[in-house]
Protein backbone atom coordinates (compact mmCIF):
# COMPACT_ATOMS: atom_id res chain seq x y z
CA UNK A 1 0.00 0.00 0.00
CA UNK A 2 1.19 3.51 -0.71
CA UNK A 3 1.03 5.79 2.29
CA UNK A 4 0.53 9.45 1.35
CA UNK A 5 2.86 11.94 3.05
CA UNK A 6 -0.08 14.08 4.08
CA UNK A 7 -3.29 13.25 5.99
CA UNK A 8 -6.91 14.12 5.22
CA UNK A 9 -6.99 16.40 8.28
CA UNK A 10 -3.90 18.29 7.10
CA UNK A 11 -5.35 18.69 3.60
CA UNK A 12 -8.62 20.00 5.03
CA UNK A 13 -6.66 22.59 6.96
CA UNK A 14 -4.48 23.58 3.98
CA UNK A 15 -7.56 23.80 1.75
CA UNK A 16 -8.86 26.72 3.81
CA UNK A 17 -5.95 28.80 2.48
CA UNK A 18 -5.27 27.07 -0.85
CA UNK A 19 -8.43 25.72 -2.49
CA UNK A 20 -8.13 22.50 -4.53
CA UNK A 21 -6.77 21.61 -7.00
CA UNK A 22 -3.14 22.19 -5.97
CA UNK A 23 0.22 20.45 -5.98
CA UNK A 24 1.82 19.69 -2.66
CA UNK A 25 5.43 18.68 -1.95
CA UNK A 26 7.03 16.87 0.95
CA UNK A 27 10.06 19.00 1.86
CA UNK A 28 11.23 16.60 4.58
CA UNK A 29 11.06 13.68 2.14
CA UNK A 30 12.94 15.62 -0.57
CA UNK A 31 15.71 16.59 1.87
CA UNK A 32 16.08 13.10 3.40
CA UNK A 33 16.23 11.51 -0.04
CA UNK A 34 18.83 14.01 -1.30
CA UNK A 35 20.92 13.30 1.80
CA UNK A 36 20.67 9.54 1.16
CA UNK A 37 21.86 10.07 -2.44
CA UNK A 38 24.84 12.11 -1.21
CA UNK A 39 25.62 9.44 1.40
CA UNK A 40 25.47 6.64 -1.18
CA UNK A 41 28.15 8.37 -3.27
CA UNK A 42 30.14 9.93 -0.41
CA UNK A 43 33.06 7.59 -1.25
CA UNK A 44 33.63 9.79 -4.33
CA UNK A 45 35.25 13.12 -3.50
CA UNK A 46 33.79 15.19 -6.32
CA UNK A 47 30.30 13.63 -6.36
CA UNK A 48 27.42 15.90 -7.24
CA UNK A 49 23.78 15.27 -8.10
CA UNK A 50 22.62 17.78 -10.71
CA UNK A 51 18.84 17.69 -10.30
CA UNK A 52 17.13 17.39 -13.71
CA UNK A 53 15.16 20.65 -13.58
CA UNK A 54 12.76 19.38 -16.26
CA UNK A 55 11.42 16.89 -13.70
CA UNK A 56 9.88 19.74 -11.63
CA UNK A 57 10.81 23.21 -12.90
CA UNK A 58 9.86 24.99 -9.68
CA UNK A 59 12.31 27.49 -8.13
CA UNK A 60 11.23 26.63 -4.57
CA UNK A 61 12.08 22.97 -5.12
CA UNK A 62 15.42 23.85 -6.71
CA UNK A 63 16.22 26.05 -3.70
CA UNK A 64 15.67 23.10 -1.32
CA UNK A 65 17.87 20.84 -3.44
CA UNK A 66 20.54 23.55 -3.66
CA UNK A 67 20.58 23.69 0.15
CA UNK A 68 21.19 19.92 0.10
CA UNK A 69 24.26 20.37 -2.11
CA UNK A 70 22.70 19.59 -5.48
CA UNK A 71 23.41 21.39 -8.74
CA UNK A 72 21.03 21.77 -11.67
CA UNK A 73 20.83 19.87 -14.94
CA UNK A 74 19.27 22.33 -17.39
CA UNK A 75 18.14 21.52 -20.90
CA UNK A 76 16.67 24.85 -22.04
CA UNK A 77 16.83 28.62 -21.72
CA UNK A 78 13.99 28.73 -19.17
CA UNK A 79 15.58 26.05 -17.01
CA UNK A 80 18.83 28.05 -17.01
CA UNK A 81 16.85 31.10 -15.88
CA UNK A 82 15.27 29.10 -13.05
CA UNK A 83 18.70 27.91 -11.89
CA UNK A 84 20.09 31.45 -12.02
CA UNK A 85 17.07 32.74 -10.08
CA UNK A 86 17.97 30.57 -7.08
CA UNK A 87 21.68 31.34 -7.33
CA UNK A 88 22.83 28.13 -9.03
CA UNK A 89 25.53 29.19 -11.51
CA UNK A 90 28.94 28.19 -12.88
CA UNK A 91 29.91 24.53 -12.64
CA UNK A 92 26.86 23.88 -10.46
CA UNK A 93 24.94 23.81 -13.75
CA UNK A 94 25.22 20.99 -16.28
CA UNK A 95 23.74 22.13 -19.57
CA UNK A 96 22.57 18.84 -21.10
CA UNK A 97 20.60 19.93 -24.11
CA UNK A 98 20.04 18.79 -27.68
CA UNK A 99 18.99 20.53 -30.90
CA UNK A 100 20.18 23.59 -28.96
CA UNK A 101 19.23 27.13 -30.06
CA UNK A 102 22.02 29.74 -30.14
CA UNK A 103 20.40 31.83 -27.34
CA UNK A 104 20.42 28.82 -25.01
CA UNK A 105 24.13 28.22 -25.57
CA UNK A 106 24.77 31.95 -25.06
CA UNK A 107 23.02 32.00 -21.66
CA UNK A 108 24.69 28.74 -20.57
CA UNK A 109 28.08 30.23 -21.50
CA UNK A 110 27.28 33.49 -19.68
CA UNK A 111 26.39 31.56 -16.52
CA UNK A 112 29.62 29.54 -16.79
CA UNK A 113 27.68 26.24 -16.97
CA UNK A 114 29.37 22.99 -17.94
CA UNK A 115 28.34 22.47 -21.56
CA UNK A 116 27.46 18.89 -22.49
CA UNK A 117 27.72 18.67 -26.29
CA UNK A 118 25.08 16.34 -27.70
CA UNK A 119 26.61 16.29 -31.17
CA UNK A 120 29.97 16.95 -32.79
CA UNK A 121 28.43 19.64 -35.06
CA UNK A 122 27.45 21.60 -31.93
CA UNK A 123 31.11 22.43 -31.30
CA UNK A 124 31.62 24.78 -34.31
CA UNK A 125 28.05 26.06 -33.73
CA UNK A 126 28.93 26.92 -30.10
CA UNK A 127 32.23 28.53 -31.10
CA UNK A 128 30.36 31.18 -33.08
CA UNK A 129 28.63 32.15 -29.80
CA UNK A 130 31.30 31.82 -27.11
CA UNK A 131 34.87 30.55 -26.68
CA UNK A 132 35.29 26.85 -25.84
CA UNK A 133 35.50 26.60 -22.02
CA UNK A 134 38.37 24.82 -20.24
CA UNK A 135 35.94 22.22 -18.83
CA UNK A 136 33.62 20.54 -21.33
CA UNK A 137 31.52 17.41 -21.63
CA UNK A 138 30.31 15.23 -24.51
CA UNK A 139 27.33 12.91 -24.59
CA UNK A 140 28.00 9.30 -25.61
CA UNK A 141 25.60 6.91 -27.35
CA UNK A 142 27.02 3.38 -27.64
CA UNK A 143 24.23 2.29 -30.04
CA UNK A 144 22.64 -1.17 -30.07
CA UNK A 145 20.36 -2.29 -27.27
CA UNK A 146 21.12 -1.96 -23.59
CA UNK A 147 20.27 -5.10 -21.66
CA UNK A 148 20.66 -6.53 -18.18
CA UNK A 149 20.80 -10.36 -18.43
CA UNK A 150 17.95 -11.16 -20.83
CA UNK A 151 15.93 -8.06 -20.16
CA UNK A 152 16.19 -5.26 -22.73
CA UNK A 153 16.25 -2.06 -20.72
CA UNK A 154 16.27 0.39 -23.59
CA UNK A 155 17.33 0.94 -27.16
CA UNK A 156 20.11 3.59 -27.41
CA UNK A 157 20.65 2.80 -31.12
CA UNK A 158 17.16 4.17 -31.77
CA UNK A 159 17.65 7.35 -29.71
CA UNK A 160 18.67 10.68 -31.23
CA UNK A 161 20.94 11.62 -28.32
CA UNK A 162 24.72 11.56 -28.11
CA UNK A 163 27.66 10.66 -30.31
CA UNK A 164 29.24 7.43 -31.53
CA UNK A 165 32.58 6.36 -30.07
CA UNK A 166 34.46 7.60 -33.14
CA UNK A 167 32.68 10.97 -32.89
CA UNK A 168 33.53 11.18 -29.16
CA UNK A 169 37.22 10.77 -30.02
CA UNK A 170 37.02 13.31 -32.81
CA UNK A 171 35.08 15.75 -30.60
CA UNK A 172 37.58 15.50 -27.71
CA UNK A 173 40.49 15.92 -30.14
CA UNK A 174 38.81 19.00 -31.60
CA UNK A 175 38.02 20.46 -28.14
CA UNK A 176 41.58 19.84 -26.92
CA UNK A 177 42.96 21.71 -29.93
CA UNK A 178 40.64 24.58 -29.12
CA UNK A 179 41.94 24.83 -25.55
CA UNK A 180 39.74 22.51 -23.45
CA UNK A 181 41.68 21.02 -20.51
CA UNK A 182 39.19 18.99 -18.45
CA UNK A 183 36.76 16.57 -20.06
CA UNK A 184 33.54 14.92 -18.95
CA UNK A 185 31.61 11.99 -20.40
CA UNK A 186 27.82 11.76 -20.17
CA UNK A 187 25.35 9.08 -21.19
CA UNK A 188 21.70 8.21 -20.59
CA UNK A 189 20.91 4.69 -21.75
CA UNK A 190 17.75 3.63 -19.95
CA UNK A 191 14.84 5.38 -18.34
CA UNK A 192 12.80 4.50 -15.25
CA UNK A 193 14.94 1.50 -14.32
CA UNK A 194 13.96 -0.70 -11.40
CA UNK A 195 17.23 -2.59 -11.04
CA UNK A 196 20.14 -1.62 -8.79
CA UNK A 197 22.55 -2.71 -11.52
CA UNK A 198 21.69 0.00 -14.07
CA UNK A 199 24.16 2.65 -12.85
CA UNK A 200 26.95 0.09 -12.21
CA UNK A 201 26.52 -1.35 -15.74
CA UNK A 202 26.46 2.10 -17.30
CA UNK A 203 29.53 3.00 -15.21
CA UNK A 204 31.46 0.06 -16.64
CA UNK A 205 30.76 1.23 -20.21
CA UNK A 206 31.66 4.86 -19.43
CA UNK A 207 34.69 4.13 -17.23
CA UNK A 208 36.20 1.85 -19.90
CA UNK A 209 35.57 4.53 -22.50
CA UNK A 210 37.18 7.11 -20.20
CA UNK A 211 40.36 5.01 -19.88
CA UNK A 212 40.50 4.54 -23.66
CA UNK A 213 39.99 8.25 -24.37
CA UNK A 214 42.55 9.30 -21.77
CA UNK A 215 45.21 6.93 -23.10
CA UNK A 216 44.56 7.59 -26.76
CA UNK A 217 44.19 11.37 -26.61
CA UNK A 218 46.32 12.16 -23.53
CA UNK A 219 43.57 14.21 -21.89
CA UNK A 220 42.35 14.74 -18.32
CA UNK A 221 38.99 13.09 -17.70
CA UNK A 222 37.59 15.15 -14.84
CA UNK A 223 34.12 13.65 -14.41
CA UNK A 224 31.65 11.06 -15.58
CA UNK A 225 27.97 11.94 -15.58
CA UNK A 226 25.68 8.90 -15.21
CA UNK A 227 22.70 11.13 -15.98
CA UNK A 228 19.18 10.06 -14.92
CA UNK A 229 17.24 6.85 -15.28
CA UNK A 230 16.91 5.55 -11.70
CA UNK A 231 13.26 4.64 -11.32
CA UNK A 232 10.73 4.75 -8.51
CA UNK A 233 7.97 2.29 -7.54
CA UNK A 234 4.84 3.66 -9.24
CA UNK A 235 2.58 0.74 -8.30
CA UNK A 236 1.97 -0.08 -4.64
CA UNK A 237 3.25 -3.65 -5.14
CA UNK A 238 6.57 -2.56 -6.68
CA UNK A 239 9.82 -2.35 -4.78
CA UNK A 240 11.97 0.75 -5.04
CA UNK A 241 15.66 0.92 -5.92
CA UNK A 242 18.22 0.79 -3.12
CA UNK A 243 20.38 3.89 -3.57
CA UNK A 244 23.04 2.63 -1.11
CA UNK A 245 23.41 -0.60 -3.18
CA UNK A 246 23.57 1.49 -6.37
CA UNK A 247 26.31 3.76 -4.95
CA UNK A 248 28.25 0.72 -3.74
CA UNK A 249 27.87 -0.96 -7.15
CA UNK A 250 29.34 2.09 -8.88
CA UNK A 251 32.20 2.23 -6.33
CA UNK A 252 33.18 -1.39 -7.12
CA UNK A 253 33.34 -0.69 -10.87
CA UNK A 254 35.31 2.51 -10.16
CA UNK A 255 37.89 0.49 -8.23
CA UNK A 256 38.01 -2.18 -10.94
CA UNK A 257 38.40 0.14 -13.92
CA UNK A 258 39.41 3.70 -13.01
CA UNK A 259 41.69 3.21 -9.99
CA UNK A 260 44.12 0.80 -11.75
CA UNK A 261 44.33 3.32 -14.63
CA UNK A 262 45.48 6.01 -12.17
CA UNK A 263 42.19 7.87 -12.58
CA UNK A 264 41.24 8.17 -8.90
CA UNK A 265 40.40 11.84 -9.24
CA UNK A 266 37.43 11.33 -11.60
CA UNK A 267 34.28 12.84 -10.08
CA UNK A 268 30.96 11.04 -10.44
CA UNK A 269 27.94 13.14 -11.35
CA UNK A 270 24.31 12.10 -11.54
CA UNK A 271 21.43 13.96 -13.11
CA UNK A 272 18.40 12.28 -11.59
CA UNK A 273 14.95 13.80 -11.87
CA UNK A 274 12.30 11.21 -11.17
CA UNK A 275 14.17 9.59 -8.28
CA UNK A 276 14.75 12.94 -6.56
CA UNK A 277 11.18 14.15 -6.63
CA UNK A 278 8.46 11.83 -7.96
CA UNK A 279 7.63 10.22 -4.59
CA UNK A 280 7.50 13.60 -2.86
CA UNK A 281 4.85 15.44 -4.84
CA UNK A 282 1.10 15.01 -5.26
CA UNK A 283 -1.81 16.66 -7.00
CA UNK A 284 -4.64 17.20 -4.53
CA UNK A 285 -8.13 17.32 -6.03
CA UNK A 286 -11.64 17.02 -4.66
CA UNK A 287 -14.35 14.69 -5.98
CA UNK A 288 -17.27 16.99 -6.87
CA UNK A 289 -19.56 14.64 -8.85
CA UNK A 290 -20.52 10.99 -9.05
CA UNK A 291 -21.93 9.74 -12.34
CA UNK A 292 -23.51 6.30 -12.84
CA UNK A 293 -24.00 5.26 -16.47
CA UNK A 294 -22.39 2.20 -18.20
CA UNK A 295 -19.42 2.76 -15.97
CA UNK A 296 -18.93 4.57 -12.69
CA UNK A 297 -17.32 8.01 -12.87
CA UNK A 298 -15.94 10.31 -10.21
CA UNK A 299 -15.67 13.89 -11.42
CA UNK A 300 -12.81 15.92 -9.95
CA UNK A 301 -12.15 19.62 -9.71
CA UNK A 302 -8.79 18.96 -11.44
CA UNK A 303 -8.18 18.26 -15.11
CA UNK A 304 -5.38 17.57 -17.60
CA UNK A 305 -4.26 21.20 -17.29
CA UNK A 306 -3.27 20.37 -13.69
CA UNK A 307 -1.51 17.12 -14.56
CA UNK A 308 -0.97 16.62 -18.27
CA UNK A 309 1.34 13.66 -18.17
CA UNK A 310 -1.04 10.65 -17.79
CA UNK A 311 -3.13 11.91 -20.70
CA UNK A 312 -0.06 12.28 -22.89
CA UNK A 313 1.46 8.83 -22.79
CA UNK A 314 -0.46 6.63 -20.42
CA UNK A 315 1.99 6.96 -17.52
CA UNK A 316 0.79 5.41 -14.25
CA UNK A 317 -0.03 7.77 -11.42
CA UNK A 318 -1.26 6.24 -8.22
CA UNK A 319 -4.49 7.64 -6.81
CA UNK A 320 -5.15 7.67 -3.09
CA UNK A 321 -8.56 8.57 -1.69
CA UNK A 322 -7.56 10.29 1.54
CA UNK A 323 -9.41 9.11 4.59
CA UNK A 324 -10.54 5.80 2.97
Ligand SMILES: Cc1ncc(COP(=O)(O)O)c(C=O)c1O
Nearest residue numbers: 052096228229230271272273274
Ligand atom coordinates in the same frame (compact mmCIF):
# COMPACT_ATOMS: atom_id res chain seq x y z
C1 LIG B 1 19.64 14.70 -20.16
C2 LIG B 1 18.75 14.19 -19.09
N1 LIG B 1 19.24 14.09 -17.85
C3 LIG B 1 18.48 13.65 -16.83
C4 LIG B 1 17.15 13.30 -17.01
C5 LIG B 1 16.35 12.84 -15.82
O1 LIG B 1 15.99 11.53 -15.97
P1 LIG B 1 15.23 10.75 -14.79
O2 LIG B 1 14.03 11.55 -14.45
O3 LIG B 1 14.92 9.44 -15.42
O4 LIG B 1 16.18 10.61 -13.65
C6 LIG B 1 16.59 13.37 -18.29
C7 LIG B 1 15.19 13.01 -18.51
O5 LIG B 1 14.61 13.13 -19.56
C8 LIG B 1 17.41 13.83 -19.36
O6 LIG B 1 16.93 13.92 -20.59
